[in-house]
Amino acid sequence: MSIHIGAKENEIAETVLLPGDPLRAKYIAETFLEDPKLYNEVRNMFGYTGTYKGKKISVQGTGMGVPSISIYINELMQSYNVQNLIRVGTCGAIQKDVKVRDVILAMTASTDSTINRTIFGGSIDYAPTADFDLLKKAYDQGVEKGLAIKAGNVFTADLFYSENPQFEKFAKFNILAVEMETAALYTLAAKFGRKALSVLTVSDHIITGEETTAEERQTTFNDMIEIALEAAIK
Ligand SMILES: O=P(O)(O)O[C@H]1O[C@H](CO)[C@@H](O)[C@H]1O
Numbered sequence: 001m002s003i004h005i006g007a008k009e010n011e012i013a014e015t016v017l018l019p020g021d022p023l024r025a026k027y028i029a030e031t032f033l034e035d036p037k038l039y040n041e042v043r044n045m046f047g048y049t050g051t052y053k054g055k056k057i058s059v060q061g062t063g064m065g066v067p068s069i070s071i072y073i074n075e076l077m078q079s080y081n082v083q084n085l086i087r088v089g090t091c092g093a094i095q096k097d098v099k100v101r102d103v104i105l106a107m108t109a110s111t112d113s114t115i116n117r118t119i120f121g122g123s124i125d126y127a128p129t130a131d132f133d134l135l136k137k138a139y140d141q142g143v144e145k146g147l148a149i150k151a152g153n154v155f156t157a158d159l160f161y162s163e164n165p166q167f168e169k170f171a172k173f174n175i176l177a178v179e180m181e182t183a184a185l186y187t188l189a190a191k192f193g194r195k196a197l198s199v200l201t202v203s204d205h206i207i208t209g210e211e212t213t214a215e216e217r218q219t220t221f222n223d224m225i226e227i228a229l230e231a232a233i234k
């Protein structure tokens with residue numbers, strides 16, 4: 001057991017899907033995994049292990065934001081030796097040609113979180129990066145499914161309700177969308193020599209105000225989850 005995860009040794013797979021929402025973890029486990037077993041209920045941050053096409057896979061809720069995901073992935077890597085960490089999250093689009101329901105693969109994540117400056121010291125801007133192998137497999141899977149899949153820079157924001165939103169500037173500098181965890185995921189995976197990828201569904205458009213219905217969200221979540229699972233087993 002670790003402080004925030006109640007699983008015993010060997011109850012967590014070497015590959016873990018990471019949704020922010022613990023109920024999305026439950027949905028993924030019950031919909032996509034065979035024989036899912038609940039291994040964590042601490043703080044209701046559900047974690048399950050089952051199999052997908054014969055391979056052992058876990059899915060663990062992370063909560064929202066850098067501090068919360070940092071707790072879960074630190075413990076998954078250090079206490080449970082997790083090797084492959086794939087976030088399956090939502091994001092808000094800021095580019096005109098990025099539409100709600102699109103799936104985005106984060107190649108890197110810009111951020112206003114202090115995580116990288118805390119690790120590297122004040123004047124260094126570390127560039128957190130996706131694992132190329134996972135990224136390529138996920139991209140190929142999205143193309144094979146005929147989806148509008150995009151890969152690029154996302155922004156990991158500390159604040160959902162920003163005092164000083166700079167979305168137009170971010171868009172000008174080619175950032176595709178805004179979410180709240182990827183920079184920490186990539187930096188901490190690199191620190192421990194593990195592979196990481198964020199697969200994101202656009203749930204809303206920050207500039208145009210377009211939103212997805214609950215039904216549309218469910219369909220695109222399924223696409224995102226299948227992309228992540230196929231990348232994990234290939
Ligand atoms: O849908 P999840 O994975 O939680 O991701 C996004 O949604 C939350 C904000 O509503 C933040 O965690 C953001 O990154």
Ligand SMILES: O=c1cc[nH]c(=O)[nH]1
Pocket residue numbers: 090091092093160178179180203204206
């Ligand atoms: O962090 C997030 C996630 C979805 N939509 C947003 O606007 N922000």
